[in-house]
Amino acid sequence: MLVGYARVSTSSQSLDVQLEALQSAGCDEIFSEKRSGSSTTGRDELKNALSFVRKGDTLVVTRLDRLARSAADLHSTIKMLSEKGVAFQCLQQSSIDTSTSTGKLLLGVLASIAEFEADIRRERQREGIERAKSAGVYKGRKATIDASAVRALRDQGLGGTEIASKLGIARASVYRALASGE
Template sequence: MALVGYARVSSVGQSLEVQETALRDAGCTKIFAEKKSGKGRAGRPALADALDWIREGDTLVITRLDRLARSAGDLHNIIAQVHSKGADFRVLQQGGIDTATSTGKLLLGLLAVIAEFETDIRAERQRDGIEAAKAKGVYKGRPATVDAKAIRAALAAGEGPASVAKRLGIARSTVYRLAGPPDGER
């Protein structure tokens, strides 16, 4: 029986050290770690590797539920995959959830729903804040990263849309969208 750890932070600037230390202190002999967003499993190769690695009798260990999944559905799918291999699941914080016990399974379900609710509420508050800022006229949105005038000038000089896109490191559709009619003709 092996304890297999999984650690994740959302961005490159964050450190995995605290999670990895906690997982080692808990007895994890193998730790998979990555710096990826928690939305969906598609872009998290270390999670896929951890799920492939675990065997019957092993336990997948994480520090907190939000390190594994952002939605109750995704969490339940991951846990189902863990259990289908005859392995268990443990969370070090949040009451020390352990799916080897009935209480742990109950607590896992409750906390998963609460975590998803918190994510939804946070997104709602963010949308409300943006709308309020727009109403006050102080919200400017994300700064433009591409100069539409430079795109128009390059196209007017005879450079092709594919060439402009490649040179600027943007999608060709962005070139077409920003090339639109010249200023003042919209």
């Protein structure tokens, strides 16, 4: 049985393209979710898919980064599938089929390259932010909490929990706003 797994990172993204590709590939069952792929934690549909597959099945994804963002997570997932007797196939990187030794080798190489590219992308982003900060262009995210409202409520004698409840914010945010003195 072919079992598909589709994932996008945010609720504003669409799963349609992946779902169509998985259906076209002949997947009998498809699990999908809108969750960050930075970790396997909290990805309930991935857990459901991994629990669902049985010996002889093949887990299918459209791209490697839909399953995992780090080589460690990818290898861990593939190892678990292998121990269950489940193959893995990636549609867009069609040579990746863990039922073959070449596919296993290619999977390892591509996973390492993908992780390397993600690290470089994060590094470039950090460098860009630092340049923008030094040029006075980057100021960070706009404040979402009105510090003056927090201080006003504190001046009225309210405690941190009461202020947080009144403003609909976390108590830790109240204390950060008070500590910042903005």
